[in-house]
Amino acid sequence: MKKILIIDDEEDFCYFVKKNLEMTEYFEVAVCTDSAKAVQQVRQIRPDLILVDIMMPVIDGPSIVAELEESEDTKNIPFVFLTAMITNEETKKNKNIINDAYFVAKPVNVKELIYTINRLTQ
Amino acid sequence: MSIKILFIEDNPDHILVTKKILKNTKEDYQVDSIDNPEEGIKKIFQQDYDLVLCDYRMPRLSALDILRSIKEDGKDLPFIVVTAAGNEKVAVDLMKEGVSDYIVKDAYYEDILPLVVKKSLEKHRLKKENERVEKELRESEAKYSMLVEQARDGVFIVQDGNFKFINKAMIDITGYSFDEILGMRFFDIVAPESRGVIGEKYDRGMMINQRNATFCEFKMRCKDKTIREVELSDNVIQYKGMVAEMGILRDITERKKSEEELRKAYIELKEAQEMLIQSEKMAALGRFSSGFAHELKNPLGIILGGLEFLETILSRETNTEAKIAIQKIKETTLRADTIVQDLLRFARPSELTIETINPNDLIEDNLSLFKYRIPSSNIEIDTQFAKEKILIDVDKMQMGQVIFNVLVNTMEAMPKGGKITIKTYKATLPRPLRKPACAIEIIDTGEGISKENLSRIFEPFFTTKRDRKGTGLGLCIAKAIVENHKGSLMITSELNKGTDVKILLPINKKTEGDR
Numbered sequence: 097m098k099k100i101l102i103i104d105d106e107e108d109f110c111y112f113v114k115k116n117l118e119m120t121e122y123f124e125v126a127v128c129t130d131s132a133k134a135v136q137q138v139r140q141i142r143p144d145l146i147l148v149d150i151m152m153p154v155i156d157g158p159s160i161v162a163e164l165e166e167s168e169d170t171k172n173i174p175f176v177f178l179t180a181m182i183t184n185e186e187t188k189k190n191k192n193i194i195n196d197a198y199f200v201a202k203p204v205n206v207k208e209l210i211y212t213i214n215r216l217t218q
Numbered sequence: 219m220s221i222k223i224l225f226i227e228d229n230p231d232h233i234l235v236t237k238k239i240l241k242n243t244k245e246d247y248q249v250d251s252i253d254n255p256e257e258g259i260k261k262i263f264q265q266d267y268d269l270v271l272c273d274y275r276m277p278r279l280s281a282l283d284i285l286r287s288i289k290e291d292g293k294d295l296p297f298i299v300v301t302a303a304g305n306e307k308v309a310v311d312l313m314k315e316g317v318s319d320y321i322v323k324d325a326y327y328e329d330i331l332p333l334v335v336k337k338s339l340e341k342h343r344l345k346k347e348n349e350r351v352e353k354e355l356r357e358s359e360a361k362y363s364m365l366v367e368q369a370r371d372g373v374f375i376v377q378d379g380n381f382k383f384i385n386k387a388m389i390d391i392t393g394y395s396f397d398e399i400l401g402m403r404f405f406d407i408v409a410p411e412s413r414g415v416i417g418e419k420y421d422r423g424m425m426i427n428q429r430n431a432t433f434c435e436f437k438m439r440c441k442d443k444t445i446r447e448v449e450l451s452d453n454v455i456q457y458k459g460m461v462a463e464m465g466i467l468r469d470i471t472e473r474k475k476s477e478e479e480l481r482k483a484y485i486e487l488k489e490a491q492e493m494l495i496q497s498e499k500m501a502a503l504g505r506f507s508s509g510f511a512h513e514l515k516n517p518l519g520i521i522l523g524g525l526e527f528l529e530t531i532l533s534r535e536t537n538t539e540a541k542i543a544i545q546k547i548k549e550t551t552l553r554a555d556t557i558v559q560d561l562l563r564f565a566r567p568s569e570l571t572i573e574t575i576n577p578n579d580l581i582e583d584n585l586s587l588f589k590y591r592i593p594s595s596n597i598e599i600d601t602q603f604a605k606e607k608i609l610i611d612v613d614k615m616q617m618g619q620v621i622f623n624v625l626v627n628t629m630e631a632m633p634k635g636g637k638i639t640i641k642t643y644k645a646t647l648p649r650p651l652r653k654p655a656c657a658i659e660i661i662d663t664g665e666g667i668s669k670e671n672l673s674r675i676f677e678p679f680f681t682t683k684r685d686r687k688g689t690g691l692g693l694c695i696a697k698a699i700v701e702n703h704k705g706s707l708m709i710t711s712e713l714n715k716g717t718d719v720k721i722l723l724p725i726n727k728k729t730e731g732d733r
Contacts, residue, residue, distance in 0.1 A: 106516055112523030119530050151512075180515030203519035203555055206526045
């Protein structure tokens with residue numbers, strides 16, 4: 097079972113992503129809806145992969161990622177941005193990679209998300 | 219002022235009598251007398267006499283000799299001859315020679331003299347007055363004739379449709395010679411397209427019985443067949459005792475030309491203004507759409523997440539009705555998401571990644587993709603590519619999207635099949651740029667677009683394909699992309715005939731001059 101952490105201020109969104117991933121029985125999903133506590137939670141849970149929203153109150157997604165990458169113990173944890181700022185078409189065109197970072201566009205297609213998670217956690 | 223009379227007479231008695239008679243009248247006559255005819259002639263020229271009385275028989279010179287002599291030297295004044303015997307023949311001869319009157323020295327002399335003097339003076343006064351009026355008339359005529367001849371407007375008189383009089387300007391304006399015009403009819407200088415206007419004017423009788431000048435504009439045909447715009451003002455006059463029209467013709471070709479230029483400039487300005495308003499509207503909509511789309515995406519994401527979850531749960535059940543319901547909700551939610559995606563794309567025309575390409579290659583690439591989408595084989599595609607090499611600077615991805623979008627539209631416009639013609643050729647960008655451009659024209663034989671719909675075709679969210687999942691943003695985005703490339707996209711269409719989409723894109727600067 098792979099441990100996944102979702103960081104997104106939208107609670108209901110997290111709820112369904114968690115449900116959809118856990119139904120496959122390959123993933124164990126934790127949710128963080130308070131971006132201020134995200135880094136702390138990463139250290140506690142030590143996930144195999146992080147799904148992180150970009151636009152969030154207090155601290156945005158890229159800032160959380162930057163902080164994780166600065167730290168030895170967290171810098172190797174792979175992450176995927178879940179965002180409404182880009183479209184499905186754009187992510188498909190670039191095979192989910194834009195400027196070396198992985199993206200999955202909202203609304204999330206579960207198959208695409210699982211495929212991307214698998215690519216990063218092989 | 220007294221009236222000065224000279225009496226040429228050698229009979230002193232008669233002088234006395236005559237002086238007395240004239241003194242007794244109400245008039246203020248001052249009578250001088252002289253008995254020498256030569257001296258008399260001298261006196262006439264030296265002094266300012268108003269009238270001469272002269273005895274018929276004088277020594278050496280007769281009264282007629284004296285009259286001729288003063289007339290020859292240019293003196294014109296009433297000249298009355300006094301004769302002893304009444305003789306008809308003498309009287310006639312005298313009058314023929316220009317004598318004002320004559321009096322017989324008989325019993326009535328006393329009564330008649332004052333009357334004859336008065337009458338002669340009055341006659342002379344009238345004659346002088348007449349001469350003065352005639353002279354003034356002649357001067358006035360000369361003045362008007364000079365005005366007419368020097369005028370830059372053509373002046374003419376037409377009688378029974380024929381030219382009877384023209385000034386010099388008519389020759390300059392029409393190019394015909396003086397004699398040529400005078401042998402022509404007025405209609406001969408009216409261009410065929412204006413004959414209706416002029417004819418109507420005549421028919422309505424406006425040329426006749428009018429008090430005021432009438433004005434009209436018409437096209438005139440000159441001798442060299444060029445057409446000039448002229449303004450005619452005409453009036454009814456009497457010419458040689460008959461009704462005629464006098465017209466003034468002004469060449470307003472240059473004025474018309476500048477008016478037309480002004481009008482064009484105004485329309486251009488209007489168009490530019492409308493384009494500006496339109497692009498302002500689009501920009502505002504863009505800003506609004508961006509925020510709006512993001513706000514919608516989150517709830518849509520949650521709904522879809524929930525639906526996928528329900529779908530998986532239900533896949534283990536056998537309740538097909540619930541499955542169908544979920545499927546329908548999911549499809550609808552995805553459609554909403556497509557609208558939002560289109561909005562985002564419209565709101566944020568991403569930065570262009572410019573490449574220099576051949577438009578034909580771009581079309582070929584998109585056609586090969588498009589062919590998979592064609593549902594039936596009854597759509598024929600005809601490509602007529604420019605033989606010469608044309609290069610354009612475009613974002614391949616975005617311009618491909620434009621072409622693909624137009625191609626899909628043509629297909630949807632031809633549910634029963636038809637023909638798509640795709641042409642590329644060199645053209646010119648519309649005003650105000652007017653730069654060399656590459657035209658990509660996509661023509662279908664489909665159902666066409668009505669006038670009402672055509673005028674709204676680029677409005678965001680305007681669609682006639684709501685039932686076929688159209689968002690009403692496709693063409694709006696296509697136009698935005700083309701304009702972002704400094705090009706233009708135009709659509710013309712006719713119902714049941716087909717639609718013609720023309721995309722003009724600036725040609726790559728380095729190859730602009732290539733032929």
